[in-house]
Amino acid sequence: MMTNSSLTAHIPTVAGQDNDIYYLFNNTEWEQKIYEYVEQRIFFVFVILVSAFGFLGNGFVIWLLGFRIKRNSFTIYILNLAVADMGVLVSMSIFFAVGHTFSTSLCEEFIIFTYSTGQFLLTVISIDRCVCVLFPFWHQVHRPPYLSLVVCAVIWALSFLLNAIHFALLQNRKLGNNNHVMYFQFFVNSLVCVPFMVISAVTLLVKFFLKRQQRWRGKLLTAILATLLFFLLFAFPLNAVYLLSTLTQKTLPTSMRYGLLCASLNSSANPLIYFLVGRKKKKHPRGGMKAILQRIFEDE
Structure with a gap:
């Protein structure tokens, strides 16, 4: 011995x-x-718990808006946003579970793909609501009927193209620094999407509080404002971490984990926001999630 x-x-x-x-x-x-x-391991447990809640909420929203509720031009955006949020949660859970293997690079690319798609969709949603509030006649009469489908298809294609290029560059190490495409994507997310969302949120808030008619304070507008606020609080940190890593040329693993956790919270929050805003209060009878979503989106 x-x-x-x-x-x-x-x-x-x-x-x-x-x-x-x-x-x-x-x-x-x-x-x-x-x-x-x-x-x-602690972060993994938190992400799994948050993702489990998000799976149920977003899955229910996808099922209702996809098969149970008649779609309109606006619910198409919400349906695609729920799909993007579901993709973020699934890929993030796999990323934390499998560790540092080849599959993690695929998961990371899919996280960024769905995460960026969700940001682009939320930007379009905020702009759409601003146009609806500022130019209601044009929005109701002259808005192209298939605009939502076309915009969603373009957003998914653009996000996929950026990530496909980045993943292809990662497989060819001879090209030197392969992160320029990813940094460009986060640059667009941070400096293009966020300003549009902030401007739209401020515009909607002004209309929300200054307009005397109660119809301007509908459930749909309230839900959109809450979603934008939650994004600015919880989804933007991941963009900030990537931009900081770009400026300092250093990886920040702890900050990155916090950014991913905040992104998972943001992707899980929207169904809860719909439920809290759409539920009836006081002496009204209770309704299911289908009735809640119908009450929100009937403002369209």
């Missing part, structure tokens, strides 16, 4: 330091690795 003295005898001596200090240094490195592993 090997004694403690025989163990320390095999530890090399560092100039100016004894073996005890060298062993303490190595022990600190192991503690850091253990801390990082525990932190990753």
Whole structure:
């Protein structure tokens, strides 16, 4: 049996330091690795719990808007947003579960693909509501009937194209720095989508509080404002982390995990927002999720 003295005898001596200090240094490195592993597991548990809630909520919204409720030009946007949010949650759960393998790069690309698609859709939704509020006659009469389908198709195609190019570049290491396409995508998300959403949210808030007629304070407008606010609080941090990594040329694993956790919260929140805004209060009879969604989107 090997004694403690025989163990320390095999530890090399560092100039100016004894073996005890060298062993303490190595022990600190192991503690850091253990801390990082525990932190990753904690984040994994939180993401799984949040994603489980989001699976149920977004899945129910997809089923109702896709098969149970008659679609209109606006619910097409909401249906596509729910699909994008579901994609973020599924890919994020797989990413945290499988560890650092080849499949994680695919999961990461799919996270960014669905995450960016959701941002583009939310930007279009906010602009659509602004046009509806500022130019109601044009929106009701002259708006092309298939505009929603065309816009959603273009958004999905554009997001897929950017991620496909980035993934192809990643497989060819001879091209040097392959992250320019990904950084460009997050640059667009942060500096194009967010300003449009902020301007639209401020415009809707002004109309919401200054217009005297109660019809301007409908459930749909309230739900959109809540969704935009929740995005600015929880979805934007991931963009900020990527931009910060670009500027500093350093990877920020802890910040990245917090950004992914916030993104999963954002992708799970929309069904809860629809439920809280659309439910009836006081003495009215209770209704299911189908009735709640119909009450929200009948404002269209």
